[in-house]
Amino acid sequence: MLGRGAVLSDPEELLVYESDGLTLFRALADFVVFPTSAEHVSAIVKLANREGLPFVARGAGTGLSGGCLPAEGGIVISLMRMNRILEIDYENQVAVVEPGLVNLHLSWAVGQRGYYYAPDPSSQQACTIGGNIANNSGGPHTLKYGVTTNHVLGLEVVMPDGDIVWLGGKTRESFGYDLAGVFVGSEGTFGVATKVCVRILKKPQAVKTILAVFERVDQASAAVSAIIARGLVPAAVEMIDQLTIAAVEDAFGCGYPRDAAAALLAELDGLAVGMDAQVARIVEACRDSGAREVRTARDETERQLLWKGRKSAFGAYGRVSPAYMVMDGVIPRTKLPYVLSRVNEIVAGHGLRVGNVFHAGDGNLHPNILYDPRKPGEEARVVEAGAEIMRLCAEVGGSISGEHGIGLEKADFMPFIFSAADLEFMHRLKRAFNPTGRCNPGKIFPTRKSCGEAGPVAYRPHPIEEKGLAQRF
Amino acid sequence: MDIAVLDKLRAVVGPANVLSDVDLAPYVVEGRTPEAALFPGSVDEVRAVVEIAAGADVPIVPWGGGTAAAVGTPAPRAGLVLGLRRLAQLLEHEPGDLTATVEAGMTMATLQSALRARGQWLSLDPPDPEQATIGGVIAANASGPRRHLYGTARDLLIGVTVVTGDGVVVRGGGKVVKNVAGYDLPKLFVGSHGTLGVIVSVTVKLRPLPDDERLVAVVFDRSKDAGAAARAVMGSDLIPNALELVDAEASRALGLDSAVGPGGCALIVGFDGVGEQVEWQCGELGRITAPLGGRAVRPLPEEAWTRLASAARDAFDPPAAVMRLIVLPAAVTEAIEHGASAARQRGLRSAWSCHAGVGVITAALASSGALPEPGPIASVLHDWRALARAAGGHATLDWAPLAVKSAVPVWDDAGAAGRIMQRLKASLDPHNVLNPGRFVAGI
Ligand SMILES: Cc1cc2nc3c(=O)[nH]c(=O)nc-3n(C[C@H](O)[C@H](O)[C@H](O)COP(=O)(O)OP(=O)(O)OC[C@H]3O[C@@H](n4cnc5c(N)ncnc54)[C@H](O)[C@@H]3O)c2cc1C
Numbered sequence: 045m046l047g048r049g050a051v052l053s054d055p056e057e058l059l060v061y062e063s064d065g066l067t068l069f070r071a072l073a074d075f076v077v078f079p080t081s082a083e084h085v086s087a088i089v090k091l092a093n094r095e096g097l098p099f100v101a102r103g104a105g106t107g108l109s110g111g112c113l114p115a116e117g118g119i120v121i122s123l124m125r126m127n128r129i130l131e132i133d134y135e136n137q138v139a140v141v142e143p144g145l146v147n148l149h150l151s152w153a154v155g156q157r158g159y160y161y162a163p164d165p166s167s168q169q170a171c172t173i174g175g176n177i178a179n180n181s182g183g184p185h186t187l188k189y190g191v192t193t194n195h196v197l198g199l200e201v202v203m204p205d206g207d208i209v210w211l212g213g214k215t216r217e218s219f220g221y222d223l224a225g226v227f228v229g230s231e232g233t234f235g236v237a238t239k240v241c242v243r244i245l246k247k248p249q250a251v252k253t254i255l256a257v258f259e260r261v262d263q264a265s266a267a268v269s270a271i272i273a274r275g276l277v278p279a280a281v282e283m284i285d286q287l288t289i290a291a292v293e294d295a296f297g298c299g300y301p302r303d304a305a306a307a308l309l310a311e312l313d314g315l316a317v318g319m320d321a322q323v324a325r326i327v328e329a330c331r332d333s334g335a336r337e338v339r340t341a342r343d344e345t346e347r348q349l350l351w352k353g354r355k356s357a358f359g360a361y362g363r364v365s366p367a368y369m370v371m372d373g374v375i376p377r378t379k380l381p382y383v384l385s386r387v388n389e390i391v392a393g394h395g396l397r398v399g400n401v402f403h404a405g406d407g408n409l410h411p412n413i414l415y416d417p418r419k420p421g422e423e424a425r426v427v428e429a430g431a432e433i434m435r436l437c438a439e440v441g442g443s444i445s446g447e448h449g450i451g452l453e454k455a456d457f458m459p460f461i462f463s464a465a466d467l468e469f470m471h472r473l474k475r476a477f478n479p480t481g482r483c484n485p486g487k488i489f490p491t492r493k494s495c496g497e498a499g500p501v502a503y504r505p506h507p508i509e510e511k512g513l514a515q516r517f
Numbered sequence: 518m519d520i521a522v523l524d525k526l527r528a529v530v531g532p533a534n535v536l537s538d539v540d541l542a543p544y545v546v547e548g549r550t551p552e553a554a555l556f557p558g559s560v561d562e563v564r565a566v567v568e569i570a571a572g573a574d575v576p577i578v579p580w581g582g583g584t585a586a587a588v589g590t591p592a593p594r595a596g597l598v599l600g601l602r603r604l605a606q607l608l609e610h611e612p613g614d615l616t617a618t619v620e621a622g623m624t625m626a627t628l629q630s631a632l633r634a635r636g637q638w639l640s641l642d643p644p645d646p647e648q649a650t651i652g653g654v655i656a657a658n659a660s661g662p663r664r665h666l667y668g669t670a671r672d673l674l675i676g677v678t679v680v681t682g683d684g685v686v687v688r689g690g691g692k693v694v695k696n697v698a699g700y701d702l703p704k705l706f707v708g709s710h711g712t713l714g715v716i717v718s719v720t721v722k723l724r725p726l727p728d729d730e731r732l733v734a735v736v737f738d739r740s741k742d743a744g745a746a747a748r749a750v751m752g753s754d755l756i757p758n759a760l761e762l763v764d765a766e767a768s769r770a771l772g773l774d775s776a777v778g779p780g781g782c783a784l785i786v787g788f789d790g791v792g793e794q795v796e797w798q799c800g801e802l803g804r805i806t807a808p809l810g811g812r813a814v815r816p817l818p819e820e821a822w823t824r825l826a827s828a829a830r831d832a833f834d835p836p837a838a839v840m841r842l843i844v845l846p847a848a849v850t851e852a853i854e855h856g857a858s859a860a861r862q863r864g865l866r867s868a869w870s871c872h873a874g875v876g877v878i879t880a881a882l883a884s885s886g887a888l889p890e891p892g893p894i895a896s897v898l899h900d901w902r903a904l905a906r907a908a909g910g911h912a913t914l915d916w917a918p919l920a921v922k923s924a925v926p927v928w929d930d931a932g933a934a935g936r937i938m939q940r941l942k943a944s945l946d947p948h949n950v951l952n953p954g955r956f957v958a959g960i
Contacts, residue, residue, distance in 0.1 A: 135748060135847040136876075180697045191695065193704070194672050209933040215843045215910045216875040217669070220931045220957035221713075221938045225671055225704030229697050249754045269613040275636065275725035314756060318794035374693040378613040406695045407614075443696040450698055461691065461698060469687040469945070470700045476937065476944040488699065 045087050050125075052076040061102065061120050062113070065167075068427075069110040069452050073120040076102075080125045082200060082208050082238035089236070090206035092119050093482060100484040101236045103144065103175030106167045108370065109451025111179065111231050115486030121236060123174050129153055130239065138197060138214050139244050143174025143237045150242070159244045162189040165447070166355070174237050180229035182447040184280040184354075187405035188313075189245070191447070193228040200239035201227060204483035214241045226473065231449050232484040234477040248313035251279075252323050253347045256308045256330035257301050257337040261285065264306035265380035267333035268404045271310065272377070274325045280311040281405030282354050285384075288399040288412075289353075291360035298353030301337065308335075308404065309354050357401040358412075365397070365414035369426050373437035374446040377407045383440060387411050390432045394425040408446035409437070435460055450488045458490045518552040518597070522573040526597075529565045530557045534603065544598045546586050547919050551578065554598035560678070560686060560717050563599070567715060568684030570597050571950040577682075578952055579711035581653025582624060584645045588657060588915055589710060589955035590927050596952075601652055604717060607631050609692075616675065616692060618720040621652025637723045640667035644827035652716040658708030661826035662759035662787060665874045673722050674703040679714030682946035692720050705941075711952040712960055713945050727789035732759065732821050733799055734773055735811040740764065740782035742810040744850025747784055747873040749805050751846070755798050757874075759787030759825070764853060766868035767828040767881075771821050776812075782850075784811065784873075785825060825870070829879040830916075832868030837884035837894050838917040840901050844910040846876040852908055856880055859900040863893040876910070895924035902929065928957040 052058060053075050062070040074097065079085045092099040098118035105112055114120050123144035131140040134157055141150060147168040150161040164183035165171055171181070177199070182191040189195075198212030212224035227234050258264040268281055284292070284307045289300045300307055308330065312322050327338045341347035361368045375383050384400065391398040391413055402410040413429055415422040434444045438460035445454060458467060467489065474481075474489075527535050536544070536554040544554050552575060557563045570577050576596030580586065601622035609618040612635050619628055625639075625646035632638050642661030643654050653659075655677075660669045667673075676690035689702020706716055737743040743762055750760060762784055763770075768777040777783050784806065788798040803814045824831070830839050844852050853869045860867035860882060871878035880901060882894055898921070902912040911929040914922065931938060935958030942949075942960045953960075 133845075134752075136845045137751070138845075180701070182695060186695065190668075190672060191697075193701065194668065203937070207933065209937065211934055211937075213909070215845060217843045217877060219708075219843075219911055219913055219929060220934065221709060221941060222671060222704045222707055223934055223937060223941075225707070226701055228704075229701045246752075246754070272613060272615060272725065273636075275728065277724065315754065315790070315794050315797070317797040318791040321791050321793065374691075374695050376611065376614040376616070376693055378611055403695070407693055408695050441692050443691045443693050443698045445698045446693075446695040447697055454698070458699060463688065465685045466688050466699075469681065469685075469689075470702070472944045473700055473702070473705070473941065476941040 046077060046079060046084055050078040061105070064105045064107040064110060064112050066108045066110050066453055069113055071113040071115050072117065073114040074117050076120040076122055078122050078125045082202060085121060085202040085236050085238055086206045086208050088119060088121055089202055089204065093206065093480070098482045098485050101174065101178070101232045103172030104146070104170045106171045107175060107179060107451065108372070108448040109453040111449050111451035111487060113452060115452060123172060126238065134159065136214070137244050138241055140214065140239060140241050141173055143172060143177070143240055145173050147171050147173060147176060154244050158247050160247055161242060162195055162245050163192045173240055173242070177228050177237055177240060178230065178232045179447065179449040182408070184282055184403060187281060187403065188277050188279045193225060195243045196224060196228050196240065197243060198241040199224050199227055199237045201235040201237050203235045204478040204480065208238070212241070231451060231487055233474060233487055235483060250316040250319050251311065251313045251347070252319055253341045253350050254310045254323060254326055255300070255339045255350050256310070256335040257304045258306045258335055259304070260334065261306045261384055262381040263334035264308050265384065267308055267330045267335065268377055268380060270329035270333045271326055274329050276312070276322060276325060278310050278326070278405060279313040280309070282309040283307070283400065283402055283404035284309065284354060284357065285400040287397065288357050288360065288401045291364045291399065292353050292357055295360040295363050296352065296356050298349055298356070300353050309350060354401065357399070361399055361412055361414060366416045366418070368399070368412045368414045369430065371409065371411045371413065371430050371433050372445050372448040373409045373434055373442060375407045375409065375437050375440050375442035379440045379442070380404065380407065383409070383436060386436055387433055390436065391429050394429040396422070396425060396429060403446070406446070407442065431457065452487060455488055456490045458488070518575055519573060522569060522575065523553055525569050526553065526555055526566060529569065530555050530562050534558065543583070544580065547591050549592060549595040551595045551598040554580070554600055556600040556603045558603045560680065563680045563715055563717055564684050564686060566599060567680050567682065571682055571684060571948050574950070576953050577715070577950050579656065579715045581622060581650030581656070582645070582648035584649045585653060585657035585659065591919060591922055593954040599715060601650060601717070608718060610635065612637055615723045616694065616720055617723055618676070618692060618718060619651055620718045621716045622650050625649050625651060625654060632723060633726065636726050638726055639673065639721050640724050641670060641673055642822065642826060644823070646823065651719060655707055655719060656709060656711050656716055662761050662822065662872060665760045665872055666756065666758040667724070670707045671704055674707060674719055675722055676720030677703045677706050677716060678718045679706060679716050681714045682948055682950045687714065690720065694722055710956050712942060712956050713951065715951070729792045729795045730787065730789040731795050731799060732785065732787045732817045733802065733814050734771070734817055735784045735786070735802065735806045735814050736773070736776045736781065737784065737810050737812070738778060738781050739810065740780065740850050740854055743782035743784045744873070746806045746809045746811055748847060749809065750786065750802065751874055753801070753805055755801055757786045757798070758789050759785065760872070760874040761785040761825055762849060762853070762871050762873045763828050764857065764869040766832045766866065767870040770824045770828040770831045771817065785817065829868045829870040829881045832881055833883040835884065836881040836916070837889045838882045838898055838921055839915040840880050840898055840912055841915050842878040842880060842901060842905040842910060842912045844876045844878065844905055844908040846874055848908040849873050849876055849878060852878060852904055855904050856901050859904070860897045863897050865893060865897055891918065891920040891924060894921050898925045931958050
């Protein structure tokens with residue numbers, strides 16, 4: 045069907061596909077296949093149905109919730125050979141691409157003409173548009189520009205029964221139920237996307253980046269609200285805490301004051317006219333909230349240096365701890381001061397340390413719990429602390445995932461934020477797309493079956509991190 | 518409806534909140550009088566009403582402000598109107614979070630003024646804000662000119678609470694602006710026209726009010742040139758919040774009819790931001806459009822925003838039909854030219870307005886006389902749909918008399934996706950009690 049070299053079944057080779065970016069979970073596929081067309085995918089899915097095998101789509105495998113694992117064995121459908129850009133329509137500001145295209149490659153392709161693809165997960169040098177769609181991925185700039193779903197217009201999908209169907213299309217609006225809208229974020233359980241229509245945006249005329257330094261974390265949190273209260277929607281507002289700043293400075297020296305309790309990195313973009321007035325407003329908001337220092341990058345080099353501090357945080361953790369685990373939760377912005385202090389208490393209560401570096405502007409936390417996998421019981425304590433943090437997010441009216449998805453990792457946490465009726469409704473929705481449940485089984489819903497030889501294993505950096513291509517948030 | 522059923526319903530919501538017989542006049546849709554209209558005062562009452570009606574096999578018609586009540590295939594049975602007007606509280610507005618949770622029956626105008634008092638707004642500006650309710654706007658996926666920059670309900674709705682056809686309260690999404698836990702249920706209810714659940718409350722993302730906002734018009738003698746100008750603006754550094762084209766007929770609603778000659782067109786552009794940004798962009802707009810035949814940039818009054826949202830529809834009183842055509846943004850002027858000429862060929866006048874940057878066109882046909890002949894109207898509508906399709910898009914018949922609807926399907930053919938929609942409806946509303954028979958693919 046697919047030709048030679050497009051099917052793996054040797055256990056050695058299958059090992060490469062047993063995990064994604066979250067190495068806590070592992071599951072072995074029976075086969076990994078590499079289709080090059082929607083017709084291939086359709087034929088594979090039909091075969092799987094005939095043979096009663098489960099199947100799951102896989103992009104670059106950078107997911108952080110175990111979403112692309114073959115939890116019950118079966119076929120892993122790798123989309124990595126379907127990575128072409130099929131059409132770029134500048135006039136209508138739409139691109140049609142295959143799902144295996146690497147996120148950043150799209151921005152590269154349209155960059156020459158002054159355009160870009162807005163969703164910018166930190167893994168964008170490796171992760172695929174298909175994986176982004178399944179997880180509704182975000183990034184630092186989603187504060188202003190929205191997440192993946194706000195940029196997807198239509199999809200060609202191989203349904204779980206093998207039918208090839210278009211949901212939405214190139215136009216800005218479709219009619220009937222928003223099937224493309226519900227497909228995005230369905231974590232590969234509604235079928236396999238084989239073509240994608242996404243919006244491309246004009247690059248902004250001007251960009252300004254501001255660093256604000258605080259003596260107290262609650263001042264930095266207050267500044268986030270103060271910026272918003274002044275009528276501004278920055279492109280990004282990121283927060284970095286003391287442990288992280290110290291680690292970054294030790295490792296790379298990006299010019300952040302080592303002794304600061306927290307720093308905010310805010311970015312404004314848009315028209316060149318009026319930019320200075322807006323920058324002044326941010327500076328003022330930070331000062332009024334008690335910032336001891338506020339600095340605006342004077343040029344691109346300085347701007348890159350400020351971002352380097354933010355982006356190299358992960359590498360820096362590697363120098364102060366043998367391992368760490370990233371959490372992903374969301375809270376209402378106004379709850380930041382309370383939640384951050386509780387997170388610190390929770391982690392300390394488990395005898396561990398935490399570094400926070402996250403999308404403060406939209407309340408998307410990423411506590412990174414540092415630990416040593418060689419010390420017996422530490423990893424289990426990390427997992428416990430993580431669960432408590434998720435419960436905390438739920439308690440303050442937040443969510444248990446802002447961008448990494450539920451996958452295998454958080455299926456059991458779903459009842460923290462959803463009632464049995466909510467979950468039953470989602471189940472019914474799933475049945476409409478995926479009645480046999482063969483498409484990516486075992487995910488999202490809190491009915492986890494045992495998955496292979498899963499169990500706590502030592503932390504391993506993802507290959508793209510080892511190559512220095514990406515940071516883990 | 519069985520009298521015993523009606524009695525049960527009365528007991529739930531109280532007799533004062535049930536309308537029957539002559540009082541039902543405002544709820545008559547396409548000549549059909551509903552069997553009763555009920556106005557529950559709590560989510561629990563909504564739940565109880567749905568349970569009773571579903572148990573008695575009476576179709577339920579969720580009703581906000583009624584502005585989109587006539588959208589859809591004529592109902593096979595009038596059913597029970599379930600009005601949300603008593604669920605109209607702003608439940609939560611935390612300015613620092615830029616979110617609000619509001620009951621479905623609050624009108625857009627009331628919601629916006631409550632938000633405005635605290636320096637924020639919901640960036641959704643559909644027509645008829647005094648009547649349209651937030652729940653109805655979401656269910657009908659209504660939008661206005663500012664969607665050019667700020668998107669539609671799907672981009673703003675982050676949480677939804679509904680009562681399903683089996684009388685169960687279900688919550689989807691949440692209260693935070695970023696959230697990927699579980700399926701994106703809010704998307705499901707946007708544009709679902711009451712067929713999957715009765716929306717009882719929603720949580721939306723808000724924006725701070727801009728310092729300044731201005732709406733300006735540039736008049737062109739030829740619509741082709743206006744289209745080229747719209748594309749030039751899209752390719753420029755300008756960041757308009759609205760980019761609209763209106764033809765001569767539709768420009769009447771904006772008081773621009775003396776400026777726009779036959780065959781001409783006005784390009785209407787909105788800008789917001791800090792004062793100097795608005796100022797600079799208005800100047801740039803003149804520089805970009807003048808070489809393409811644009812006459813002077815003239816400011817429009819504040820009221821023009823709301824008029825703009827329904828400019829084509831309001832060109833004729835009443836129109837003989839209103840259709841929405843969705844095409845690629847670059848194809849709008851061609852669609853308008855061909856569409857207007859198709860109407861002329863059948864001896865009918867038409868009015869056109871569109872959100873040029875997103876390719877969403879509204880076209881209205883004038884009625885000639887009190888009882889217009891449905892034949893020519895239907896033929897024009899067929900032509901319009903055909904040209905939308907030829908341009909890679911589709912068309913929805915937003916409003917037409919019954920005689921026309923019987924000749925022209927309200928919804929386009931959804932093809933294979935329509936079958937998924939049918940499965941979805943069957944799975945989520947298994948007893949088929951929510952607004953049955955009115956939606957896409959016979960749903
Ligand atoms: C260092 C690092 C940094 C990260 N930073 C961010 C970040 O800033 N923001 C963020 O949101 N995420 C981030 N992530 C998480 C991850 O990169 C994203 O979830 C990404 O979208 C996954 O893409 P992928 O191609 O690797 O998908 P995979 O991991 O291969 O798969 C993810 C999910 O997508 C499904 N899937 C893949 N392709 C398809 C398809 N064609 N059709 C249907 N389903 C499909 C899979 O079944 C699975 O459920 C990061 C991960 C790492 C390792």
